[in-house]
Amino acid sequence: MWDTEGKRHIDGSSGAMVSNIGHSNPAVLDAMRKQMDQSTFGYRLHFQTESSERLAKMVAALAPEGLNKVFFVSGGSEAVESTLKMARQYALTRNEPQRYKVISRYPSYHGCTLGALAITGYTPMTAPFDPMMQRMPKIPAPRAYLDGLDIDDRTTGLHYADMLEAKIQEEGPDTVLAFIVEPVGGASTGALVPPAGYMQRVREICTRYGVLLIHDEVMTGGGRTGRFFGAEHWDVAPDLIAISKGFGAGYVPLGAMVARDDIVEAVMAAGGFIHGFTYAGNPLACAAGCAVLEQIAEHDLMGNTTRMGDKLAERLRGLMQRYPLIGDVRGKGLLTAFELMADRKTKTPLPTHLNAHARLVDIAYDNGLIIYSRRTRGGISGDHFLVCPPMIVNEEQIDEITAILDQSLATYMSEIPELSGAT
Numbered sequence: 001m002w003d004t005e006g007k008r009h010i011d012g013s014s015g016a017m018v019s020n021i022g023h024s025n026p027a028v029l030d031a032m033r034k035q036m037d038q039s040t041f042g043y044r045l046h047f048q049t050e051s052s053e054r055l056a057k058m059v060a061a062l063a064p065e066g067l068n069k070v071f072f073v074s075g076g077s078e079a080v081e082s083t084l085k086m087a088r089q090y091a092l093t094r095n096e097p098q099r100y101k102v103i104s105r106y107p108s109y110h111g112c113t114l115g116a117l118a119i120t121g122y123t124p125m126t127a128p129f130d131p132m133m134q135r136m137p138k139i140p141a142p143r144a145y146l147d148g149l150d151i152d153d154r155t156t157g158l159h160y161a162d163m164l165e166a167k168i169q170e171e172g173p174d175t176v177l178a179f180i181v182e183p184v185g186g187a188s189t190g191a192l193v194p195p196a197g198y199m200q201r202v203r204e205i206c207t208r209y210g211v212l213l214i215h216d217e218v219m220t221g222g223g224r225t226g227r228f229f230g231a232e233h234w235d236v237a238p239d240l241i242a243i244s245k246g247f248g249a250g251y252v253p254l255g256a257m258v259a260r261d262d263i264v265e266a267v268m269a270a271g272g273f274i275h276g277f278t279y280a281g282n283p284l285a286c287a288a289g290c291a292v293l294e295q296i297a298e299h300d301l302m303g304n305t306t307r308m309g310d311k312l313a314e315r316l317r318g319l320m321q322r323y324p325l326i327g328d329v330r331g332k333g334l335l336t337a338f339e340l341m342a343d344r345k346t347k348t349p350l351p352t353h354l355n356a357h358a359r360l361v362d363i364a365y366d367n368g369l370i371i372y373s374r375r376t377r378g379g380i381s382g383d384h385f386l387v388c389p390p391m392i393v394n395e396e397q398i399d400e401i402t403a404i405l406d407q408s409l410a411t412y413m414s415e416i417p418e419l420s421g422a423t
Helices: 026-038 050-062 076-093 114-118 123-132 154-171 198-209 230-234 261-269 283-298 301-322 356-366 395-415 417-421
Strands: 069-073 101-106 138-140 176-181 212-217 240-243 255-259 326-332 335-340 372-374 383-387
Touching: 026 283, 050 069, 050 255, 050 283, 069 076, 069 261, 076 114, 076 176, 076 212, 076 240, 076 255, 076 261, 101 154, 114 123, 138 154, 154 176, 154 198, 176 198, 198 212, 198 230, 212 230, 255 261, 283 301, 301 326, 301 335, 301 395, 356 372, 356 383, 356 395
Parallel strands: 101 138, 101 176, 176 212, 212 240
Antiparallel strands: 069 255, 240 255, 326 335, 335 383, 372 383
């Protein structure tokens, strides 16, 4: 990308993990122009549109068996809100009005609307709005690397998943509506990959207690992990899915809720889904979405994501060997992150006053590389950086990203003499 002054930037984070197929893809732009010649708006209560029907079929074909109902929205927060409302209305059809609690994890991020914030575990974003929200119960995210546990050991996964069962029992099983989880952590946990056995046990627990399982695939969906839905890596099917970001790939605001057939059928039979958005199923957005999915399939971008993701992880681990400041490298496919620490052995975060999460991003930006950062530990301390280039990235570009990161890390360490002792 080039700015108005002609400076070149590598989009090393795909914006906010959105521009999965790169910028200004000719095929997508052409599909949008063709749709504009036909129609740009058709209200979903008045019309069916060809592009929305086509995109819904394409998504249903990619979703787990039995999840064939697709409700389009304009973004991730709307997609998450839609899953929450669908889950609640389904409980009412089953004469279970006492079920309203949605368990989530801490840290986590699920969106900026009040409903999505209520299930978000990221203190700086939620605290200002606490008096306005119905806060929901949380369990710890499975941050095995911070707890000194082996991510590949199945007992680690069961250890964290069983916290969900304990929380359900603590809250009262008949009051718990759903559990929402990102298959691979997004901005709040920095590409956190679940320990072995975690996703499967979570599914078992939800089924046992009649709790709906919601997968927040807003960031992982669309192929970024090497599979269209991130949960495919563990062969686990949820009851509801929220998807956005790479789904529309930055060309138009687009997202969707994907739901189990019987859930939607029950809600519709009871009077309909009490929910909706003006731009839901917008034909222009859906035409762009169809073209994005076609590009992913035609150019094997998920295969490229797996191949380039392996190379990116290898390069980041190489930087970790050179810079003791890097305490962890993690991720799946091209959803990849590294975390800075003052001490690798104790997992001690850098002092908060250093604002490493902001400063390193600025240095990299000055050097022509865009990366994405957040505070690792609930938004209060810790510093992780998401390196998530578009799925079209090649090895030469991976090498250039790595070189700029190397340069930027060296600059950052030179600015902070106290970091020279990081171990």
